[in-house]
Amino acid sequence: MAATLKIVVGSHIWLEDKDLVWIDGEVFRTEGQNVHVHTTNGKTVTVSISDIHPKDTEVPSDGIDDMTRLSYLHEPGVLNNLAVRYAKNIIYTYTGNILIAINPFQSLPHLSEPRTMEKYKGANFGELDPHVFAIADVSYRQMMNEGKSNSILVSGESGAGKTETTKMLMRYLAFLGGRSKTGGRTVEQQVLEVS
Numbered sequence: 001m002a003a004t005l006k007i008v009v010g011s012h013i014w015l016e017d018k019d020l021v022w023i024d025g026e027v028f029r030t031e032g033q034n035v036h037v038h039t040t041n042g043k044t045v046t047v048s049i050s051d052i053h054p055k056d057t058e059v060p061s062d063g064i065d066d067m068t069r070l071s072y073l074h075e076p077g078v079l080n081n082l083a084v085r086y087a088k089n090i091i092y093t094y095t096g097n098i099l100i101a102i103n104p105f106q107s108l109p110h111l112s113e114p115r116t117m118e119k120y121k122g123a124n125f126g127e128l129d130p131h132v133f134a135i136a137d138v139s140y141r142q143m144m145n146e147g148k149s150n151s152i153l154v155s156g157e158s159g160a161g162k163t164e165t166t167k168m169l170m171r172y173l174a175f176l177g178g179r180s181k182t183g184g185r186t187v188e189q190q191v192l193e194v195s
């Protein structure tokens with residue numbers, strides 16, 4: 001994709017960096033298939049045009065909450081968007097109807113308090129900030145509307161936060177299920193016993 005790019009002096013781009021993985025910079029000279037770049041960490045490098053990616057210079061300070069709306073859907077653009085959000089403790093980002101959750105490695109109570117659950121209950125998907133409760137809510141409503149079982153797939157590498165995320169999903173489903181009883185136990189008790 002980089003080959004079809006119009007790179008000119010002044011273009012903002014991403015290039016690979018052995019320490020930072022990706023670094024952004026500005027092109028100050030083009031020379032055939034090579035470009036000369038000033039990187040934001042103060043280096044001057046020469047790189048092949050096929051190894052660079054365009055940078056969106058208009059990303060809002062909180063990043064973009066759905067990555068399908070990124071101007072450039074490439075690895076540095078995706079990683080930068082997640083990093084910008086993570087730096088502000090925004091751990092959830094959509095890619096369409098998939099939720100990406102990044103382990104905050106710290107307690108973020110506002111994400112799981114009862115008020116937050118209330119807020120997501122019945123809200124249209126995409127109307128509120130990305131959240132695991134929104135995924136649970138839409139899955140639950142679909143299940144109820146269609147009268148069929150539904151599944152939520154939680155995947156990630158070891159330590160990514162699958163267990164914590166699943167606990168939040170369960171708590172939210174228990175909250176939606178309310179206190180109606182089957183077999184002497186409330187729906188809430190039964191759902192929480194699953195985890």
Ligand SMILES: Nc1ncnc2c1ncn2[C@@H]1O[C@H](COP(=O)(O)OP(=O)(O)OP(=O)(O)O)[C@@H](O)[C@H]1O
Pocket residue numbers: 103104105106107108156157158159160161162163164165
């Ligand atoms: N949403 C979160 N908020 C706060 N801390 C979290 C969150 N998600 C994960 N953590 C922290 O990261 C640790 C690892 O997360 P977790 O056990 O959920 O990972 P996992 O993907 O289930 O790992 P494994 O596959 O190895 O079982 C937790 O014990 C917790 O300290």
